[in-house]
Amino acid sequence: MLRVSRLTDYATVVMTCIAAHPADVLSTAQIADEARLELPTVSKLLKLLGHAGLVESFRGVNGGYRLARPAEAISLADIVEAMEGPIGMTECSVAQGQCDRQSQCGVSDSWRSVSGAIGGVLRAMTLAQMLAGRPTAPAKDATQVAQANA
């Protein structure tokens, strides 16, 4: 199955938990409890999300995490890229020159195009929409357009 890693899935859960308390700084323990995930796992996730600049961290007593910017300004693509690196469906969609068949390969352009379209789908879904928890219009529109063109 074409899918994101389980940690990426967890990361979206964690991010929505944090987004649900916009005013507070939540400790790893609080987040783990709310997301119903193991504490060390959540700790690892938050570390990566922090490096990507999606959450702010505060050390010391009463420390914890908070969104680095409003939930409307964080997309699913941001979260996926924080966890898995650049979005690209094949090796050669991301790193050029890896594949010695590049010159005569007819499919790399197609894959690059598809990767771009999928990136667009992920950018269209914001954390705020995920928090609202209902199927969102933008992604549905993209589906319909793609299907209409198929």
Place this chain on the structure above:
Amino acid sequence: MLRVSRLTDYATVVMTCIAAHPADVLSTAQIADEARLELPTVSKLLKLLGHAGLVESFRGVNGGYRLARPAEAISLADIVEAMEGPIGMTECSVAQGQCDRQSQCGVSDSWRSVSGAIGGVLRAMTLAQMLAGRPTAPAKDATQVAQANA
């Protein structure tokens, strides 16, 4: 990186090779040679593609493989699903009831929506378009729509 497996990538190369000779039945050896892939690997790919009904196989001397239907009627989604199973970005996008947090999980609907949109992107790209080897309009349109809505 969010990506398909290398075998799926190879499968698209193999399929375009076969599609490039619509009138012929090609042996595994011929296809491996043209795709510049190892023969046992190509053999494995063709077996899976055959099970999915994307290629027809012929046994015996002068046997080999041929597209089961025109290249216009085979989508990238068909190939990806043949190699990796149903398209879904998370476990719970495909198999219900796996996750005991389903009831209070706010993100599963969003992931399902995104998975649907990505399926649409993959369905919009046909083997004929990949064979033509140029960036295709439909996928680009989907990107633009998604970005416009973001």
Place this chain on the structure above:
DNA sequence: GAAAACAGTACCATTTTGGTCCGGTATTGA
């Protein structure tokens, strides 16, 4: 009936993934 070519299955090495733990450092507040 011999050779060509696909079919099915099993196997193994490598990499990735998921998950855990530990020592270090910054902050707070008594």
Place this chain on the structure above:
DNA sequence: TCAATACCGGACCAAAATGGTACTGTTTTC
């Protein structure tokens, strides 16, 4: 000042997935 809280940065390990290969069987042609 100092102890408690909590994040930081690694390292580490077991389990699963992936990629690749080999072998034996069956079908078809000549």
